[in-house]
Amino acid sequence: MSSNVARMDLHDFAPEHDLLREKTILVTGAGAGIGAATALAYASLGATVILLGRTLAKLQHTYDAIVEAGYPEPLLMPFDLEKAEIETYHQMAAAIGQQFGALDGLVHCAAVLGQRTPLSNYNHEAWETVFKINVHGAFHLTKALLPVLHAAESPRVIFLSSSVGREGRAYWGAYAASKFAVEGFAQVLAQEVTQHPDFCVNVVNPGRTRTQMRATAYPGEDINTVPAPETHNGLMVYLMSKHCTGTNGLSFDAQ
Numbered sequence: 087m088s089s090n091v092a093r094m095d096l097h098d099f100a101p102e103h104d105l106l107r108e109k110t111i112l113v114t115g116a117g118a119g120i121g122a123a124t125a126l127a128y129a130s131l132g133a134t135v136i137l138l139g140r141t142l143a144k145l146q147h148t149y150d151a152i153v154e155a156g157y158p159e160p161l162l163m164p165f166d167l168e169k170a171e172i173e174t175y176h177q178m179a180a181a182i183g184q185q186f187g188a189l190d191g192l193v194h195c196a197a198v199l200g201q202r203t204p205l206s207n208y209n210h211e212a213w214e215t216v217f218k219i220n221v222h223g224a225f226h227l228t229k230a231l232l233p234v235l236h237a238a239e240s241p242r243v244i245f246l247s248s249s250v251g252r253e254g255r256a257y258w259g260a261y262a263a264s265k266f267a268v269e270g271f272a273q274v275l276a277q278e279v280t281q282h283p284d285f286c287v288n289v290v291n292p293g294r295t296r297t298q299m300r301a302t303a304y305p306g307e308d309i310n311t312v313p314a315p316e317t318h319n320g321l322m323v324y325l326m327s328k329h330c331t332g333t334n335g336l337s338f339d340a341q
């Protein structure tokens with residue numbers, strides 16, 4: 087096991103009801119699965135959440151859930167991490183800077199699974215698509231947003247990884263390789279932000295979670311036996327909050 091892998095006992099963690107009040111947090115993949123649950127959890131603690139994802143209708147679903155619950159109104163940001171030009175990332179970052187002055191948090195939930203097949207059979211385009219979304223998109227977005235993150239008092243960045251991003255497994259192809267890249271990228275970033283007094287960059291491996299991605303990866307499984315995305319709210323909130331101060335460059339197992 088890599089030396090930066092950590093677990094946290096959050097049994098006694100009861101977040102204050104306004105823990106994330108006045109925070110602005112961008113969550114990618116916010117239209118479904120872990121991204122949607124995380125965005126809702128942050129909003130419930132007072133954050134203004136920027137909902138980024140590929141499909142507007144899915145983002146609207148998360149938006150409606152937040153507004154109906156009476157939480158701060160989120161922002162919709164339909165954005166395709168595979169197709170967007172680099173310039174568009176920077177325009178988005180500039181717009182966030184103009185509206186909010188700073189960005190307190192960034193959570194990278196968006197990802198695709200790609201093919202479950204031997205490397206000898208892996209389709210070239212499918213391989214590149216996985217890397218464009220899971221790795222290059224996360225890099226372009228983080229790079230563009232670094233100035234507004236640095237402008238925040240306690241910036242937090244969370245990457246979502248996977249157990250196959252720490253130990254390779256047959257037939258997980260580009261997805262596994264992309265999650266190794268994400269783990270490495272997060273470690274590099276964590277070391278580079280230390281000139282900021284309270285900048286935390288961490289990784290979460292959620293483990294098996296009841297989402298579309300899990301259902302696609304394990305079609306024969308009864309998805310109802312798998313933990314819900316909300317299971318990870320405690321860790322996702324902790325790592326986004328002031329309680330995370332001093333925790334930087336670690337990779338957490340959520341389960």
Ligand SMILES: NC(=O)c1ccc[n+]([C@@H]2O[C@H](COP(=O)([O-])OP(=O)(O)OC[C@H]3O[C@@H](n4cnc5c(N)ncnc54)[C@H](OP(=O)(O)O)[C@@H]3O)[C@@H](O)[C@H]2O)c1
Nearest residue numbers: 115118119120140141166167168196197246294295297299
């Ligand atoms: N579920 C698990 O068991 C599990 C286990 C280990 C790790 N993870 C990791 O946890 C994270 C969340 O996974 P999940 O299970 O919640 O997945 P999910 O339900 O499939 O959601 C993935 C999200 O990513 C978005 N996305 C995909 N391609 C995009 C693109 N080009 N541009 C913008 N957004 C894009 C999707 O939006 P659209 O639907 O609009 O395409 C969707 O909202 C991922 O990083 C995943 O690798 C999950």
